[in-house]
Amino acid sequence: MDTNNYPRISFQQRMDAIIEEAEELGKKIIEDHRKTIELLSEFDEEKSKTIKANSIKLDEDSFHLERQCIRFMATEHPFAGDLVFVESLIRVGSHLKRIAYLLSNIAEISSNAHSVKIPSHLDEKIQYMGDYVQMMLSKSIYAFLNQNIVTAKELKDDDDKVDDLFDSILKEIIDLMSEDSENIKAYMDIIFTARFLERIADRAVSIGARTIFILTFKKPRG
């Protein structure tokens, strides 16, 4: 199918459609992340299944977005700032896809991670980490969509905090392991839950870096 045979829709309209698609994808990830954070406080079989199923759909959505971007580049020949923006959409789409898989990983181990009781302050720390990463994810997606360099720049410092949280949780859980070696597998899944959250935070930083990259290149796309 050759799009050139179709009446030419304006450059801006097609660009807007792609941005809208990216926004939809971003909203879905934010929503799924929220659901996943709920799993941190309580295991829920149905929710866990939904998150895993959604990660597959999100992979397809991300692939669809990538195809739309490539088709757009091939037919509309954007240049300068527009080209950089569309290329960045592909990159951001691929980060979102990876985040969806990390959410699926957390959902996968959630049942086992809840099979051991941990002190409430540690439970709260893990949930705080989840909320913090949730905030970073929203921040990164909206900084990218709204081209907000100030917010994008905050993400690196936010990430240092998440790194420290992970290290502190890791240390505490390993201490618990040494006293309760029968539940090591469950503790391991708690560690991996925190580790997956930390990797999501890294992706948020990458989306922020992309945003800074675009805005430094400048040339507004409006």
Add this chain to the structure above:
Amino acid sequence: MDTNNYPRISFQQRMDAIIEEAEELGKKIIEDHRKTIELLSEFDEEKSKTIKANSIKLDEDSFHLERQCIRFMATEHPFAGDLVFVESLIRVGSHLKRIAYLLSNIAEISSNAHSVKIPSHLDEKIQYMGDYVQMMLSKSIYAFLNQNIVTAKELKDDDDKVDDLFDSILKEIIDLMSEDSENIKAYMDIIFTARFLERIADRAVSIGARTIFILTFKKPRG
């Protein structure tokens, strides 16, 4: 002391002096990282002390570099690409300082991390991770100094590999813990060794991102 009272040295000469200072700092870090990697295969009291002492010196060096950069900006008023470059030197200096502290952390726990014997394939994996991060660190510093965007761009993919290595080491060590709960503290220090390496890799990625940022802003500084 007002530098304006001194005969004005050419802009380029002062810029070159700062770059040289940054290069020296970079070389020292690379050398200290190499020493630290040697600690992964065998504990060495003297080497460990040197690394810890050096990290304090490197903090001072990084602070000195920062002061030089700020003084340069205040007196020479660089703009556009030159300004971005000098600002980036401050950022890179601060990443190098953090790396020096991570090396010091590894040196600190090295003795205890060696207090338990682990399977040789796992030992090799940790050393491979160390070598890999060593390569990333050199890459990031020289990509920055030589303004090489191609090398700088490779660092993100390199980091994915380090992340996977860390996760795999984490998993294996926790498995060992479950069979040998008496040595949990030593295993924990092996995990933290790998974790510190992974955080060094993150810093290398940040230096790479800075490099890409400068080169996107363009305006050659030569």
